[in-house]
Amino acid sequence: MSQTDIQQGGDLLMVAMPKGRIYKQVIKLFQEAGLSIPDLEETRKLVIEVPEAGMSFIMVKPVDVPTFVEYGVADIGIVGKDVLMEENKDVYELLDLGIAKCRMSVIGLPNWKPNIHPRVATKYPNVASQYFREQGQQVEVIKLNGSIELAPLIGLADRIVDMVETGQTLRENGLVEMEQIFGITSRLIANRVSYRMKNEAIQGLCDRLQSVIGSGASV
Numbered sequence: 001m002s003q004t005d006i007q008q009g010g011d012l013l014m015v016a017m018p019k020g021r022i023y024k025q026v027i028k029l030f031q032e033a034g035l036s037i038p039d040l041e042e043t044r045k046l047v048i049e050v051p052e053a054g055m056s057f058i059m060v061k062p063v064d065v066p067t068f069v070e071y072g073v074a075d076i077g078i079v080g081k082d083v084l085m086e087e088n089k090d091v092y093e094l095l096d097l098g099i100a101k102c103r104m105s106v107i108g109l110p111n112w113k114p115n116i117h118p119r120v121a122t123k124y125p126n127v128a129s130q131y132f133r134e135q136g137q138q139v140e141v142i143k144l145n146g147s148i149e150l151a152p153l154i155g156l157a158d159r160i161v162d163m164v165e166t167g168q169t170l171r172e173n174g175l176v177e178m179e180q181i182f183g184i185t186s187r188l189i190a191n192r193v194s195y196r197m198k199n200e201a202i203q204g205l206c207d208r209l210q211s212v213i214g215s216g217a218s219v
């Protein structure tokens with residue numbers, strides 16, 4: 001299959017690409033799959049057409065990827081499982097790309113004791129609420145947007161729900177991982193209508209990516 005086979009009916013596939021830490025790993029994966037994509041982080045442009053790859057890219061915040069795909073302004077997108085679980089949008093999850101690996105965990109101070117009115121700080125209020133509900137524990141969830149590990153250190157919350165990758169942030173702040181909730185990798189997602197209307201193109205891209213995933217070459 002040539003690069004232009006990803007194009008269907010003259011249309012370029014619109015891809016919602018997360019800015020930030022996932023991005024570089026995605027580009028490497030695409031390049032290994034034989035799709036030469038320029039370094040889109042070099043530019044401040046937000047819509048970038050790459051006709052030779054049969055794709056157009058929009059550069060968006062990771063948390064917004066499922067929204068662009070659900071509304072169909074992007075045909076496909078790349079997003080962490082953490083965001084998919086939190087946002088719960090109506091999209092197809094097509095492929096586990098195996099990149100940007102980390103896990104969602106409950107974290108606290110080593111001397112943590114159950115509290116009558118426990119508070120949990122997190123960037124993922126839906127994930128945290130569901131988890132503690134399933135555990136039969138009543139907690140107050142406090143939404144933060146970053147530096148989550150600060151919360152138990154300064155008494156804002158008893159525990160946090162956050163991502164752990166290397167564990168460095170926990171170690172440097174004297175915190176411990178108490179429970180793992182689920183593993184996280186980045187996923188390829190598709191709009192439901194696009195998946196039908198541009199099936200050949202989307203499936204072609206999936207097949208190409210699938211052929212290099214797990215080959216050990218990426219990540």
Ligand SMILES: Nc1ncnc2c1ncn2[C@@H]1O[C@H](COP(=O)(O)OP(=O)(O)OP(=O)(O)O)[C@@H](O)[C@H]1O
Nearest residue numbers: 020021022062063080081082083100101102163165
């Ligand atoms: N150590 C890690 N910490 C956080 N996310 C990670 C880590 N390793 C991999 N990821 C994945 O990378 C995704 C994007 O993380 P990133 O930090 O780039 O974005 P963000 O923090 O959501 O965005 P922004 O910094 O723009 O608010 C996460 O949703 C997760 O799937």
Ligand SMILES: O=P(O)(O)OC[C@H]1O[C@H](OP(=O)(O)OP(=O)(O)O)[C@H](O)[C@@H]1O
Nearest residue numbers: 146147148162163164165166167168169
């Ligand atoms: O286990 P580690 O390798 O230390 O990685 C985990 C840390 O990385 C993420 O933070 P991020 O860098 O996105 O910062 P922020 O959430 O404070 O913005 C996450 O929220 C953890 O704090």
